[in-house]
Amino acid sequence: MLNFYSTIQAKFLLILVPLLIYGATTSYDFAVDDHGIINDHAHVLAGVDGIDEIFTTNYRNGILQFNDGLYRPLSLAIFATFEEIAPGSPMPGHFLNIALCALITVLIFFLVKEFPVKDPKKTAFWTALFFAIMPVHTEVVANIKSLDELLSITFALTTCISILSYLKNRNVAFIGLAALTFFLALLSKESSLTYLAIIPLIIYVFFPSTSLKSSAVLMFPLATIAGIWLYIRHTVLSNMPALDPEVFGMLNNPLTIINNYPDQLASALNVQLTGLYKLFVPYPLLHDYSYDYFPVVKMASMYGAFLLALFIALAGITVWGVYRRKYWAFGLAFYGITISPVANIIFQNSTIFGERLLFTPSLGIAFTIVILASKIKAPKALIWGPVILSFVYGFLSFDRQQYWKNNDTLFAQDITHLENSARGNYNYATSLYKKYKDIDRSEAYKDEALIYFDRAISIYPDYLDAWNNKGSLHIFAKEYSLAEKSFLKVIEIQPLYGKAYFNLAVVYQETEKYALAAEYYQKAIDHNISNADAYYGLGYNLGFINKMDEAKAAFEKTIKLDANYSKAYVQLGKIYGQSGQAEKSINAFKKSIALNPNDAESHFYLGITYLNAGNKVEGQKSIEVAYRLDPNFNNVGQILQQLKAQ
Known part of the structure; x- marks a missing residue:
């Protein structure tokens, strides 16, 4: 009788399980980091035209040239391609993630089946x-x-399989394939570098007959590829702006503010124990673990001493087991090696913890569980234990993925467990603010959003984004004095925070303090908010204080930055009209109408310009269109009656 595990049905089941768990995500929206890495990333939004910039800049360079010190161009290039094919759609990304998850499951099968384990x-x-x-x-x-995580392990597993295929068949083509896939893994995520340790570990534990010389020959091409990648990465990052101080700030990784290493180490070990716990007891699963979710643990405390003893024991058992070529120890070593770049033990990482960081390391734990379980001589009644566990974990995964539908569902689900997280409270507050702004202008949404903004600020008083978004909420609620206080607080904390200057300019514009508004739009531009909206706001307010030449220059700059900025053409048309340049005025209004045919203002002022130039026929036509689009605009009805009476 054919063994089930050798059948095509077994492989099909491995493909089917991820599809069943995550299939619903194909209809989901963007969530959390998707917005920054995809929707707000200039190089990604440029489509295939942005791929050159993607490969020659750091990971988040497309977000106002933010330097995060990372180089992961492959996933960004794929996002840019998706943007070219299906602009603004999350569906291709979700499809690819699910497909890769299924592929990874199959790759794990093909890798592990080459190990000389029992069955x-x-x-x-x-x-x-x-x-x-x-x-x-x-x-x-x-x-x-998280396509970067999926691509990284996909290519890394393929590299491992290729190396084992070479050992089995001695076909040099497999070395070439391993070198290629390893390079792609490195372009996906930096932590793929750990496979320079994983592959020799596999050879040592499972293929002891392989000589040290043969192992070195196998690793030389991969080490060469790593050296090439390190050179490319260094070259790219050395040409970027200075590393942004937020990258290793206390909000992302509060371990960085612990003053002494023993307490820092104890706190990091507590985080690592939490990660191991969540692999076995996945509750609660959360989208954020930043400041101040984890407490500081004193090494001198009983708990600190326990953590140190526990992890020294785990490390000792693992090293002993690997030395003795115990298969279960390989899984523990795999976990330790692949988690090490983000464990905050040897060196500080840009984040304290995230469930995504467990993705690749968890493979080692899965392998160790299976190896240890195979050694247990269980009664027949317990044979179904793994099947039942699979159903339970599968259900929990399916239940959790539904909350990733969008930011609103995710933040609302997680907030009950994030009372000590500044970012968790900020995220939920921002979600409520957007609902208030875009969906339901209920005072309940506004009041609840303010409660959570204040909670975020109470946890982290220097939380710039929380102060800024709180001020933005006050702008939308027309509470301009409260908004002004929030933005001034931001500038007090961080004078280089450009968004606060921009938003203060909006406050002053709405309260008709046009000179101040122009001043703060200029300050926003000076502080790296040099987008079309900033230049348009500058020009608009300069016009109110009769600085027409400067206003004209600002609107021209607006159009240079965004050729489809129709309102800038309207304002240029007005300026040209006031200076007697009728032809330029008409062309500007026509350009605005071409971009926005239903804009009553453009049609109205085009008509006025025609009338002032003596062209009554075209003037009346434009006035009639303006009246049809918006009968209440300016005094369009009265002017139209006068024209018809003539």
């Missing part, structure tokens, strides 16, 4: 299945931005 295909099947159903993986698969 290799059975071990490979259950390792792959447990990996596929782990609830902590929902953040990676359901969040489009």
